[in-house]
Amino acid sequence: MALDDIYDSILGFDAERTSELVRAELAAGTEVRAILDEALIAAMDEVGAQFSEGVLFVPEMLMAAMAMKAGLEILRPHLSESEAKPAGVVVIGTVKGDMHDIGKSLVGMMLEGSGFQVIDLGIDVPAERFLAAAEEHQADIVGLSALLTTTMPAMQATVARLRERNAGPRIIVGGAPVNRDFAQRIGADGYGEDAPGAVALARRLVADR
Amino acid sequence: MHAPEVSFLPPDKITVMRGRVLDLLEKRGVQMEHPEVTRRLAEAGATVDGETSNVRFPASFMEEVLARAPKRVELFGRDGARRLEVPRPEGGFLLRTGTGAHGYVDPETGSYRKATAADAAAWARLADGLDEVDFCAFPFVDGVPVPSADLHGLMAILSNTRKHAWIQPYTAESVEYLLNLAAAAAGGEQALRDAPRVSVIATALTPFSVKFMDLEVIRLAARFGVPVHACSLPSAAGTAPITMPATVLMAATEILAMLAAAQVMEPAVPVIATPLVFALDMRTGRGLQSSVEAMQGAAAAVQLMKQGFGLPTHTYGSGTDSPVPDGQSMAERALLGLLTGLARADILGGAGQLEVATAISPVQLCIDDELAAMIRRLLRGLEVDDDTLAWDELSAAAPGGHFLAAQHTLRHCREGFLPKLFTRLPRDAWEAKGEGDLAARARERCGALLSEPAPEPLPEDARREMAAVVAAADRRLAGTG
Numbered sequence: 001m002a003l004d005d006i007y008d009s010i011l012g013f014d015a016e017r018t019s020e021l022v023r024a025e026l027a028a029g030t031e032v033r034a035i036l037d038e039a040l041i042a043a044m045d046e047v048g049a050q051f052s053e054g055v056l057f058v059p060e061m062l063m064a065a066m067a068m069k070a071g072l073e074i075l076r077p078h079l080s081e082s083e084a085k086p087a088g089v090v091v092i093g094t095v096k097g098d099m100h101d102i103g104k105s106l107v108g109m110m111l112e113g114s115g116f117q118v119i120d121l122g123i124d125v126p127a128e129r130f131l132a133a134a135e136e137h138q139a140d141i142v143g144l145s146a147l148l149t150t151t152m153p154a155m156q157a158t159v160a161r162l163r164e165r166n167a168g169p170r171i172i173v174g175g176a177p178v179n180r181d182f183a184q185r186i187g188a189d190g191y192g193e194d195a196p197g198a199v200a201l202a203r204r205l206v207a208d209r
Numbered sequence: 210m211h212a213p214e215v216s217f218l219p220p221d222k223i224t225v226m227r228g229r230v231l232d233l234l235e236k237r238g239v240q241m242e243h244p245e246v247t248r249r250l251a252e253a254g255a256t257v258d259g260e261t262s263n264v265r266f267p268a269s270f271m272e273e274v275l276a277r278a279p280k281r282v283e284l285f286g287r288d289g290a291r292r293l294e295v296p297r298p299e300g301g302f303l304l305r306t307g308t309g310a311h312g313y314v315d316p317e318t319g320s321y322r323k324a325t326a327a328d329a330a331a332w333a334r335l336a337d338g339l340d341e342v343d344f345c346a347f348p349f350v351d352g353v354p355v356p357s358a359d360l361h362g363l364m365a366i367l368s369n370t371r372k373h374a375w376i377q378p379y380t381a382e383s384v385e386y387l388l389n390l391a392a393a394a395a396g397g398e399q400a401l402r403d404a405p406r407v408s409v410i411a412t413a414l415t416p417f418s419v420k421f422m423d424l425e426v427i428r429l430a431a432r433f434g435v436p437v438h439a440c441s442l443p444s445a446a447g448t449a450p451i452t453m454p455a456t457v458l459m460a461a462t463e464i465l466a467m468l469a470a471a472q473v474m475e476p477a478v479p480v481i482a483t484p485l486v487f488a489l490d491m492r493t494g495r496g497l498q499s500s501v502e503a504m505q506g507a508a509a510a511v512q513l514m515k516q517g518f519g520l521p522t523h524t525y526g527s528g529t530d531s532p533v534p535d536g537q538s539m540a541e542r543a544l545l546g547l548l549t550g551l552a553r554a555d556i557l558g559g560a561g562q563l564e565v566a567t568a569i570s571p572v573q574l575c576i577d578d579e580l581a582a583m584i585r586r587l588l589r590g591l592e593v594d595d596d597t598l599a600w601d602e603l604s605a606a607a608p609g610g611h612f613l614a615a616q617h618t619l620r621h622c623r624e625g626f627l628p629k630l631f632t633r634l635p636r637d638a639w640e641a642k643g644e645g646d647l648a649a650r651a652r653e654r655c656g657a658l659l660s661e662p663a664p665e666p667l668p669e670d671a672r673r674e675m676a677a678v679v680a681a682a683d684r685r686l687a688g689t690g
Contacts, residue, residue, distance in 0.1 A: 149311040
């Protein structure tokens with residue numbers, strides 16, 4: 001079945017083929033919803049699962065996410081307003097004083113691959129910018145990343161600043177020096193131990209809202 | 210005596226890689242965010258892009274930088290004593306403790322906590338008492354104001370060891386305070402300049418960039434006369450390409466850019482090339498220091514910096530990706546230490562560190578002391594001459610005889626390496642002795658060393674001034690006190 005081919009091309013990390021097949025399916029009159037749910041999102045779910053199991057490696061997961069994104073771009077103009085609505089809006093960034101962005105970018109790409117709208121603020125982001133972006137984009141979730149031990153206090157300060165707003169976005173944290181304990185202590189809503197973990201967490205938090 | 214070595218890069222590959230590094234420096238360049246440094250580099254002949262702060266280094270310029278760069282660096286302990294030469298004239302390596310770790314594995318209970326100032330003090334005392342450790346770095350200390358945590362860390366080290374201390378600054382703002390603290394401990398800026406009690410690390414922001422903070426480190430190190438370890442920490446597949454030779458090229462390029470910066474300071478500051486090679490775990494994206502590839506990369510990087518560029522070189526020669534000081538830790542650090550030692554690194558760093566340099570363990574440090582002693586011995590090599598060939602003894606030997614009572618044996622019987630921690634007892638004797646396994650014996654040694662009296666405190670005026678520097682840092686950087 002053609003939707004299976006799209007699914008396979010994502011699992012084959014082939015962005016070009018994914019785009020072609022999505023175009024072909026649209027032309028053939030297949031339901032947009034079906035392409036989105038049964039091919040694109042289903043494929044990324046499988047990618048996430050395989051990655052968590054250690055079957056797929058990071059570069060492969062990234063390529064699959066890029067393939068999914070390519071397919072989604074073809075689909076986008078055809079999505080109805082409700083279908084086009086992202087799974088959620090997530091503002092992500094590396095906290096002030098920290099220049100590391102690989103992990104954060106990985107999470108961003110996985111979130112996009114799973115249908116989230118991601119606003120990536122980059123590195124060395126002060127609390128005020130997170131706050132401003134969360135408000136501007138009506139973010140459901142703010143994701144904070146840090147790699148350095150020395151910038152964990154900045155993570156704490158950012159959480160505190162975001163909390164000063166009532167009914168603010170959910171806050172998730174991650175990064176090498178961060179753990180569940182620390183996340184709890186600073187008042188975050190969740191901790192993502194890896195990129196698929198962050199996606200699962202994001203989905204759960206959006207569902208709970 | 211023939212010094213054994215390992216080679217991952219034959220001479221023709223070193224030539225190729227050396228050429229590629231110079232190409233990268235000339236054509237691609239390194240971004241350097243420091244107006245004064247880039248001004249000086251431009252004056253000296255580098256090409257600076259005013260908008261992007263990208264600096265390109267013509268090959269002839271770099272060759273001159275390399276020719277002028279000091280090939281020997283001197284480091285000192287307290288009061289100008291315990292002089293260390295890099296490279297060591299007798300060959301081999303200097304050993305450095307792990308730096309910047311936030312975790313601490315308690316030597317008695319094995320439990321994990323955030324390192325405190327008291328832990329840093331104990332760490333320094335241990336380093337002071339361990340024969341093979343040459344210099345000591347501080348962990349990231351918890352329970353002090355964060356913006357001046359490095360000051361508190363350095364204070365603990367300077368106050369508790371007589372050996373050379375290593376400074377890893379955490380912010381641009383703290384660098385001058387740290388150097389002032391070192392000067393106070395040394396008895397003044399001139400004393401520090403004459404016999405540098407500390408050396409300091411400047412780190413690239415891979416790929417192809419050096420931040421303002423790290424160029425400030427170089428600028429201030431020049432002012433204070435303190436040597437710099439110009440460090441690149443590439444992560445294969447992350448901030449550097451996945452294949453190790455490319456990762457090595459990246460590190461060399463960044464280090465040489467920092468070397469050039471150090472050379473245009475007045476006075477020029479001596480630099481120790483410090484490639485610290487990481488590899489990303491392809492299954493998780495996590496950085497590793499002791500993967501097989503990282504070890505190969507470390508050895509290759511040492512080779513390139515030493516044989517390709519003639520620079521004193523420093524890399525990880527200890528450490529593990531395991532969070533605990535277990536068998537994996539021992540295996541990884543033994544392999545890494547031997548490889549990088551055989552690659553002829555001048556400084557091996559990371560003694561006592563665990564979990565990809567994020568934790569330190571006093572028990573592990575004691576074991577690393579033993580490992581370093583063994584590796585040093587191994588690196589000495591074998592002398593082959595009439596005496597060691599025992600020609601006379603061999604010629605006179607007959608079936609059924611033995612060599613135990615030979616004069617030759619008597620002459621040499623005390624030369625063998627004698628371990629302090631490793632056991633040589635058979636099972637029954639080992640059980641009867643009841644001293645437990647390596648970890649247990651290391652724990653005991655650790656306890657014994659820590660119960661020895663601390664080194665004599667620094668003079669009272671030095672201590673007062675040091676306290677004042679730390680207090681000033683707390684006030685102005687952290688707004689406390």
